[in-house]
Amino acid sequence: MDQTIHLCGHSAGGGTCGKPAVANFMWAWGERGACCAEHQTALNQLASNLKRNITFMALDGPTPPTIGRDERTRLQAEILVLREEAQEAKDRGLSLYKANAELAEQARLAAIRERELRAQVKDALAEKASAEEKAAEAAREAARCSFEMQKLHRLSTAANAGADDSRSRLAEAESKLELARVALEKTDKEKQALEAELAKLRPHK
Numbered sequence: 001m002d003q004t005i006h007l008c009g010h011s012a013g014g015g016t017c018g019k020p021a022v023a024n025f026m027w028a029w030g031e032r033g034a035c036c037a038e039h040q041t042a043l044n045q046l047a048s049n050l051k052r053n054i055t056f057m058a059l060d061g062p063t064p065p066t067i068g069r070d071e072r073t074r075l076q077a078e079i080l081v082l083r084e085e086a087q088e089a090k091d092r093g094l095s096l097y098k099a100n101a102e103l104a105e106q107a108r109l110a111a112i113r114e115r116e117l118r119a120q121v122k123d124a125l126a127e128k129a130s131a132e133e134k135a136a137e138a139a140r141e142a143a144r145c146s147f148e149m150q151k152l153h154r155l156s157t158a159a160n161a162g163a164d165d166s167r168s169r170l171a172e173a174e175s176k177l178e179l180a181r182v183a184l185e186k187t188d189k190e191k192q193a194l195e196a197e198l199a200k201l202r203p204h205k
């Protein structure tokens, strides 16, 4: 009877699992080991993924029969195939990794471009707001000018009316002056005539 305490030899976090083993296992290609309950499940899953056979045996059960020469040769060939498949999977992983890195770079550039565009939109909106403010200010200024012009127009009309009035009064005054001048002339003539009459009437010396 084997008295050795079997421990799980499964790789875990850089070392081996080391938990008490519950079963021995043997892969189709002859690799053997002991595993805990948790890793027995994991090995079953791996065997299913690889589509390869794994056999579990009781720890104290009979040792599985050793494999013959022909079987060993067949299994070694199978290992080579599996290694090739593993390498292919690794290559596929590498090209996927490269494609992923490329996509990440494109996403990074797109994000930068988006930030630039957002900044441009923000600038354009600020410019638009500023232009609208200037347009509103110009409209207010135009309204003020229009109001001032109306006021000036009214003042000008009033001034013209005043000027017209002054002109007509001046003309009236001028005509009165003329009448007065004519009247004065007439009076002057009458005076001279009267003086002449008086001179005739004076006794001669």
Ligand SMILES: [Zn+2]
Residues within 6 Å of the ligand: 008, 009, 010, 017, 018, 019, 035, 036, 037, 038, 039
């Ligand atoms: Zn384990």
